[in-house]
Amino acid sequence: MVLVVFIGHHLTIYRIMLVSIRDRGLCPCPRCRIPMERVPDMGMVRDMRQRMTLARIDDNATRHKVETARNLIYNKFYAVDNDGVEAMLKDESLVPSSVSACRLA
Numbered sequence: 001m002v003l004v005v006f007i008g009h010h011l012t013i014y015r016i017m018l019v020s021i022r023d024r025g026l027c028p029c030p031r032c033r034i035p036m037e038r039v040p041d042m043g044m045v046r047d048m049r050q051r052m053t054l055a056r057i058d059d060n061a062t063r064h065k066v067e068t069a070r071n072l073i074y075n076k077f078y079a080v081d082n083d084g085v086e087a088m089l090k091d092e093s094l095v096p097s098s099v100s101a102c103r104l105a
């Protein structure tokens with residue numbers, strides 16, 4: 001993985017996007033939830049439309065999945081690769097990480 005560091009406001013945004021995507025998940029794109037089987041359609045009209053309709057949004061449903069997974073891992077001592085945890089996170093390539101942003105400069 002290549003980490004590109006930007007100076008200023010963009011540093012936090014890009015770092016969050018890179019660490020919030022799961023390696024070998026079912027959705028490889030950090031910006032949308034396009035499934036792996038549709039990656040060969042990249043650049044086609046349908047793909048361009050799905051970039052909008054499947055855009056990653058930090059909504060309540062996503063936060064709930066991550067918080068529930070974190071609760072299972074940190075409070076109930078489930079393994080990170082437990083089937084229940086995987087069922088919540090793998091479909092959208094989510095990771096059980098809580099990110100807080102802070103200004104570095």
Ligand SMILES: [Zn+2]
Nearest residue numbers: 029031032034
């Ligand atoms: Zn995408």
